[in-house]
Amino acid sequence: MIHYGHGSHVGRRRQHNEDTYLADAGLGLWLVADGMGGHAHGEVASALARDAVQSAIEGGLGLDEAIRSAAERIIRQSRSQGDQGLPMGTTIAAVRADDNGFHAAWVGDSRIYRWDGSTLQQISRDHSYVQHLVQQGTLTPGEARRHPQRNVVTQALGVTEQDALDIAMIDQPWTPSTQLLLCSDGLTEEVDDEAIAAVFARNYAPQETVDHLIHAALTAGGSDNITVLVLKRC
Numbered sequence: 111m112i113h114y115g116h117g118s119h120v121g122r123r124r125q126h127n128e129d130t131y132l133a134d135a136g137l138g139l140w141l142v143a144d145g146m147g148g149h150a151h152g153e154v155a156s157a158l159a160r161d162a163v164q165s166a167i168e169g170g171l172g173l174d175e176a177i178r179s180a181a182e183r184i185i186r187q188s189r190s191q192g193d194q195g196l197p198m199g200t201t202i203a204a205v206r207a208d209d210n211g212f213h214a215a216w217v218g219d220s221r222i223y224r225w226d227g228s229t230l231q232q233i234s235r236d237h238s239y240v241q242h243l244v245q246q247g248t249l250t251p252g253e254a255r256r257h258p259q260r261n262v263v264t265q266a267l268g269v270t271e272q273d274a275l276d277i278a279m280i281d282q283p284w285t286p287s288t289q290l291l292l293c294s295d296g297l298t299e300e301v302d303d304e305a306i307a308a309v310f311a312r313n314y315a316p317q318e319t320v321d322h323l324i325h326a327a328l329t330a331g332g333s334d335n336i337t338v339l340v341l342k343r344c
Contacts, residue, residue, distance in 0.1 A: 112207055114140065114341045115317030119324050121296055122332030128152030129294045129337040132160050139167050140205045142220050142337050144294040146266065147198035155198040155268050158184050163204060173206050173215045174277045177267070181217075181275055184268030199269035203234060203292045207341060211283040212290065217275065218263045220294050223306070227287030230307035233280055237265035261295065289316070290341040293323075296334035300327040316340040 112135060120127040128145035130153075143159045145152030159180040166176035180202070188198050201218025214222050214233060222234040240262070265276050289310065297306075301323065309322050319340045327336045 111209070111344050112138075112341055113316050113344050114339060115315070115320035116140075116339045117317075117320045117324050118335065118337040119296075119328065119332070121335050122328060124335055126153060127335045128156060129296065129335040130156040130160050131292075131337050131339060132164055133339060134164065137164070137167050138206050138208050139164065140207070140292060140339050140341060141202060142204075142292045142294055142339060143200045143202045143267075144218070144220050144296075144335070144337070145198065145200045146263075146269075151198035152200070154187070155184050155200040158187060159200045159202055159267055163202070167206070173204060173213055174279055177202060177204065177215055177217065177277050178272070178275065181267040181270070181272060185272070188268055197269065199266035201237075201263060201266055201294075205290060205292060205341065207284075207290070207343075209284070209343065211281065212341075213279065213281050214290075215277055215279045217270075217277055218266050219261075220292070221298055223291040223293075223303075224282070225287075225289040225291065225307070225310040226285065228311075230291075230303055230310060232303065233282070235278060236263075237276065237278070238263050261299075284343045286343070288343060289319075290339075291323075292339040292341075294335060294337040296332075296336035297323060297327050297338055299334055300330035300332065300336075316342050 143156035145156035162180035203216040203220035219236040
């Protein structure tokens with residue numbers, strides 16, 4: 111059985127929440143989507159992604175296929191508006207899980223972490239400008255956290271053309287102490303990995319972990335929308 115906690119907060123500086131999430135234990139599907147394009151565009155894009163992925167999974171598609179179908183749906187919606195409004199897009203971090211293991215996929219800089227009982231590891235890799243510089247050796251991870259262009263993503267559903275869309279994926283087994291964290295960058299912008307790990311080390315129930323992480327992000331400034339999901343196999 112998988113226990114989970116979930117929550118989303120608009121933050122302290124935004125008027126609208128462009129994040130959305132899904133926690134569907136019946137489908138074994140959890141996801142976070144962080145919309146972009148401004149109010150009425152980012153909110154629409156993230157909601158379209160959530161609904162399209164859920165529908166595709168219910169229809170029997172795999173997670174990567176479901177995410178690609180969501181990208182197509184957002185592009186169609188954006189193009190149907192013609193010159194009205196702004197282009198819209200969204201990041202996504204998604205997990206399909208059962209008692210044996212999990213399949214994770216992501217596009218953009220919403221993240222997936224694994225807690226093994228003592229160590230926190232980011233298992234996703236940001237599709238972002240600063241991550242590209244880190245991989246090149248131009249920036250250290252610490253410098254990337256402070257870089258003025260740290261929020262520039264290089265991949266997003268609805269923005270990246272389908273033939274260039276990079277849906278990153280990973281499969282891993284569960285262990286008894288494994289927990290997963292899915293989050294938008296509203297958490298990681300304010301709370302570093304060491305502080306996130308310290309919350310997991312307290313061994314709270316998943317919903318308590320979610321609540322403490324959102325509180326930590328708000329206390330640190332809450333500069334963006336904050337969305338957090340925590341999964342634990344019990």
